[in-house]
Amino acid sequence: MQIKGPTLFINPETAKKNILKMLTKARKHQAHLRPHFKTHQSAEIAEWFKEEGVTKCAVSSVQMAQYFANAGWNDITIAFPFNILEIEAVNKLAEKIDLNLCIESKEVASFLLKNINSKVGVFLKIDAGYHRTGLDASNYDLIEEILKVITNGNKLSFKGFLQHAGHTYQAKSKAEVEEIHQYTSSQMRKLKAHFINEYPDLIISNGDTPTCSICQDFEEVDEIRPGNFVFYDVMQANIGSCSYEDIAVALACPVVAKHPERNEIIIYGGAIHFSKDSIIDATEQKIFGLVASNEKQNKWGTPIDGVYLKKLSQEHGTIHAPQQFIDEVKIGDILYCLPIHSCLTTNLMSAYLTTEGKHISMFRYNAGI
């Protein structure tokens, strides 16, 4: 089919391979895979997980939970600090499915206890080193206090401790990811050891794509919640979580102008398609995406040496390329660009086209309701 504007292509083969690989790894380590669906946000892509036997998922908002509940998912963790303003929607959802919430303060625990109508699972959000949200992993007294609130009554069922080592996304090497993983895991193991006698069913839930992709030691980890791995992206390849061949999405963009005098090509594809995320590559160059080779039938290959997105404005993408590439490219050609951060690019594009030309729709956040 003829692409006319920026189009997000997905290679189902690659995505399904990524799913199976992560699932196999989880099983090998006796950990349940509860994939985070905020990366693909699509009921149809979620089916690819179901086909492999995945029955639980994590999402990042109440609305996203509603979307996947309507798509038949009945065991969902909202892996985001519970937003007390959404208690009404949470109560409705908790009537229908097994819903898990994350809390990280006594205040929110008390609110939930007072206002929840149906039984919900509760994870305590633990900060094991990332320092974004969560309870200090070593603050046993506060954790104990909050557990007393949660277990007071029969509506809230304590599930365990949930952590996200998001600082692995800034890691420069596999070794650095490994180091972060060792530290956060030891924190979580100590925490589990401290509370396991009192709460024998508690689980440890870990989740971030770099550690789940790179590390091999998951002792005492009962559940993993990676999300990005289904598609991966340039940032993950840069960290070492995947190879370029594992990247399952590419943004197809038309060439609209050429400026050989400064080694630049302008594509129709900008910040409103890619997002503004960038990485600093090995040559200290800030890049917003890589350009992969064109293969047959809307498929792409690996990145072309020296061809990268150097600048993004709202709809314009500026690609740096060597002379030879610029000479070969024609205005009207389609370039397949590998995104830096597939979660944000997918969210912006809000629809997929498979390499077979099939449309795949996704969730849309409904603002102001």
Next chain:
Amino acid sequence: MQIKGPTLFINPETAKKNILKMLTKARKHQAHLRPHFKTHQSAEIAEWFKEEGVTKCAVSSVQMAQYFANAGWNDITIAFPFNILEIEAVNKLAEKIDLNLCIESKEVASFLLKNINSKVGVFLKIDAGYHRTGLDASNYDLIEEILKVITNGNKLSFKGFLQHAGHTYQAKSKAEVEEIHQYTSSQMRKLKAHFINEYPDLIISNGDTPTCSICQDFEEVDEIRPGNFVFYDVMQANIGSCSYEDIAVALACPVVAKHPERNEIIIYGGAIHFSKDSIIDATEQKIFGLVASNEKQNKWGTPIDGVYLKKLSQEHGTIHAPQQFIDEVKIGDILYCLPIHSCLTTNLMSAYLTTEGKHISMFRYNAGI
């Protein structure tokens, strides 16, 4: 009304004031205002321009042109290098409205001449210093060659020279914007002087919010195309294009967690709501947004000293705040955040709520068609 999640508020009073101010300035300088609608992307907000007598607009994509044509706009410039893959849609649109396209190469001019069915206006995109796209403003020979192509036949009507000084967005001061404007304007004036005898109806079309807001010398400028000014944002306030009071949109975000030990508040509002654009403020701090004071009835005031968005992940926003502010804020409170770049935030949110609680819808790009 009760906000439950990230919601983009618009203050119509402020936006209408910004529109009237820019229109008055354009008239004072005998320049036509052709506002760029890529900032608000809304047929309803476009009506606020119409009410003041604006009849022309600029857009950044063919689909956006279709959207505003359907909303009754019949004089539209697509201020983006003509994408030859969209010739079919362009031909359809050109039958209905007065459509202007931008071209910057002989190749595209020839393609257009061969493939266009109805009469369209053509602007030559000129690079007067930004170096993103456009023909070198001093390359008279090449410009002459392309003009020969365009004026060969009666389908393409040459309108004039169009330039965008996008580098003013990186300016650190009004003086720097003024300097850029002086240079690009002199380039455009020379260009006009060179071709005016041969093409007596050609116009100069300039467009970027900083120069149109800050500068006073528009000699020989026949048309201005600013877009961002309708809302402005923190970036524009930082450059000096506006005051904080002129910012017409704010993202209302619920507080979901507090971390006084590190002077941080976590809001439900992240990269998929704000976009990842940032500025370096006067204190060398990278900021992703400012937090304004809460006023009555979904209105906000000016930024609160020392309270800013320091980090964004997909749904989390990390706000840095002084102890006193953190003590006063409660979980479940709504914070009104002023965006760094309102064009990108608006595009992500894709709907508005007015300070009177009225919904305003907007254009949505339809990928893969």
